[in-house]
Amino acid sequence: MYMKISITDKFLWDIYGAVEEVAGGAADFWLGNKYRRINMLLGRENPIFRKYEKQIGKREFGKIIYYLKRKNYITSENLKGKRAIILTKSGISKALKASFNIDGAKKRKDGKWIMLTFDIPQQHKKARELLRSIIHNLGYKMFQQSIWVCPYDVSEMTEKLLQMHSLEKYVKIFLIEEL
Numbered sequence: 158m159y160m161k162i163s164i165t166d167k168f169l170w171d172i173y174g175a176v177e178e179v180a181g182g183a184a185d186f187w188l189g190n191k192y193r194r195i196n197m198l199l200g201r202e203n204p205i206f207r208k209y210e211k212q213i214g215k216r217e218f219g220k221i222i223y224y225l226k227r228k229n230y231i232t233s234e235n236l237k238g239k240r241a242i243i244l245t246k247s248g249i250s251k252a253l254k255a256s257f258n259i260d261g262a263k264k265r266k267d268g269k270w271i272m273l274t275f276d277i278p279q280q281h282k283k284a285r286e287l288l289r290s291i292i293h294n295l296g297y298k299m300f301q302q303s304i305w306v307c308p309y310d311v312s313e314m315t316e317k318l319l320q321m322h323s324l325e326k327y328v329k330i331f332l333i334e335e336l
Contacts (some may be wrong), residue, residue, distance in 0.1 A: 172244055209221070230251050265310045
C-alpha cells in the first residue's frame with residue numbers, strides 16, 4: 158500500500174520531524190503549548206530548506222511555501238529579526254497523515270485489528286467529516302456506518318490526531334482479534 162507522496166507532504170513531514178527532534182514530540186508539544194504553534198526558522202542555515210532549494214530550485218521551493226501558506230498548513234512571521242515558519246494545527250495533521258504514506262502501511266505483527274467506533278452529534282457535521290477523512294487516510298475501512306477497522310499499526314497516530322482535533326470524546330478504539 159505505497160502511494161506516491163507529494164513534495165509538499167514530504168516537506169511538511171520533514172518540518173514536523175525536525176521540530177519533534179527539538180521539542181521531543183511535535184504533536185505533544187503542540188497540544189501542551191498554549192500558543193498552539195511550532196516555529197521553524199527559515200533561511201540558508203536551515204538544512205531542510207537547503208535540501209529542498211537544492212532538489213527543486215529556489216523558485217519552485219517558493220511556490221511550495223506559497224501553496225502551504227494558502228492552504229493554512231504554515232504561516233510565517235518575523236521572530237527576533239528572523240523569518241520563521243509556524244506549522245499550524247492543519248499542517249501538523251497533514252504531516253502526520255503524510256507520514257503514514259511515507260513510512261508505508263505496516264500490518265500489525267500480532268494479526269489483531271484496530272476497531273474505531275464513533276458517535277458525533279448531527280450539529281457537529283464538520284467534525285464527523287474531519288474524522289472520516291483522518292481515519293480514511295490512516296488506512297481504516299468502513300465496516301458499518303460509524304464503525305471502521307484497520308489491520309495496520311496506526312493506533313498511536315490515530316490517538317494523536319483525535320486529540321489534536323478534540324475528537325477523542327466522540328470515539329472509542331478497540332483492539333480486536335478477528336472480524
